[in-house]
Amino acid sequence: MKTNFMSGIEGKVVVITGASSGIGEATALLLAERGAKLVLGARREDRLEALADRIAKAGGSAVYASTDVKRRDDLSNLVKLAGDRYGKLDVLVNNAGIGPISPLDELRVKDWEEMIDINIKGVLYGIAAALPVFRKQGFGHFVNTASTAGIIVKPNMAVYAGTKFAVRAITEGLRQEAGDKLRVTIISPGFVRTDFADSMTNAEMKTQILDTMDKMAISPDAIARAIAFAIDQPAEVDVNEIIIRPTAQG
Numbered sequence: 001m002k003t004n005f006m007s008g009i010e011g012k013v014v015v016i017t018g019a020s021s022g023i024g025e026a027t028a029l030l031l032a033e034r035g036a037k038l039v040l041g042a043r044r045e046d047r048l049e050a051l052a053d054r055i056a057k058a059g060g061s062a063v064y065a066s067t068d069v070k071r072r073d074d075l076s077n078l079v080k081l082a083g084d085r086y087g088k089l090d091v092l093v094n095n096a097g098i099g100p101i102s103p104l105d106e107l108r109v110k111d112w113e114e115m116i117d118i119n120i121k122g123v124l125y126g127i128a129a130a131l132p133v134f135r136k137q138g139f140g141h142f143v144n145t146a147s148t149a150g151i152i153v154k155p156n157m158a159v160y161a162g163t164k165f166a167v168r169a170i171t172e173g174l175r176q177e178a179g180d181k182l183r184v185t186i187i188s189p190g191f192v193r194t195d196f197a198d199s200m201t202n203a204e205m206k207t208q209i210l211d212t213m214d215k216m217a218i219s220p221d222a223i224a225r226a227i228a229f230a231i232d233q234p235a236e237v238d239v240n241e242i243i244i245r246p247t248a249q250g
């Protein structure tokens with residue numbers, strides 16, 4: 001499975017949140033194929049175990065830990081696992097996220113809170129866990145998954161878009177504070193074929209999103225390739241933002 005040329009990915013230790021499906025899973029598989037050592041986090045431990053097995057069987061290396069990004073300690077433990085098992089941390093991919101979209105009039109306040117807790121606070125807890133490690137090491141790379149919804153606001157997506165605008169703002173702020181040793185990348189995907197609609201509690205919205213995904217969504221492998229591109233660059237090259245949409249997305 002491993003490629004036999006040295007790359008900017010070979011040997012890097014990469015923590016990925018939301019690694020149990022979709023973009024996170026595809027990214028783990030691609031980076032493992034290119035020689036990275038993976039530390040996988042998400043809540044569904046059975047899926048992480050299966051993914052780690054798959055990576056190991058293909059000749060790669062991966063460990064995992066049940067992680068709820070709503071809990072700061074879980075992120076600290078995940079980052080610690082990277083150090084304990086592999087002796088360093090090169091990249092944190094803050095990817096876990098949900099999108100239970102709905103009109104504001106429906107007052108689905110629980111969904112709003114979940115999106116804020118997972119999409120914004122989860123990313124902040126990731127930063128809080130990895131930033132001191134990166135500072136101590138003198139190297140490190142944050143890759144944060146935002147969305148095209150973090151660039152354009154559409155009806156029914158106010159809160160989701162708000163969380164993704166926040167991710168982009170926080171990530172850009174982090175980049176400006178990062179100094180000359182740490183790299184910071186925003187990944188902004190459009191429609192991607194994943195389990196993303198599973199978190200949607202409004203049946204009409206869910207059907208609409210699934211229909212759009214059927215029509216135009218791209219493979220999560222496309223996002224994985226973009227993440228791999230950013231990681232692969234030499235240390236002095238910081239890829240700040242990549243927007244990847246289906247060609248058919250308006």
Ligand SMILES: NC(=O)c1ccc[n+]([C@@H]2O[C@H](COP(=O)([O-])OP(=O)(O)OC[C@H]3O[C@@H](n4cnc5c(N)ncnc54)[C@H](OP(=O)(O)O)[C@@H]3O)[C@@H](O)[C@H]2O)c1
Pocket residue numbers: 017018019020021022023024041042043044045067068069070095096097098099118145146147148188189190191192193194195196197198220
């Ligand atoms: N699909 C799209 O069209 C699209 C477009 C733009 C941006 N995005 C963004 O891409 C990222 C990944 O989503 P996806 O499309 O790959 O959807 P997905 O297949 O549903 O994956 C979401 C991942 O997040 C994890 N997750 C959710 N809540 C979590 C929590 N509290 N703690 C830890 N992990 C949690 C899930 O794992 P567990 O359930 O096992 O915890 C899962 O691994 C998200 O940030 C999403 O906003 C997606």
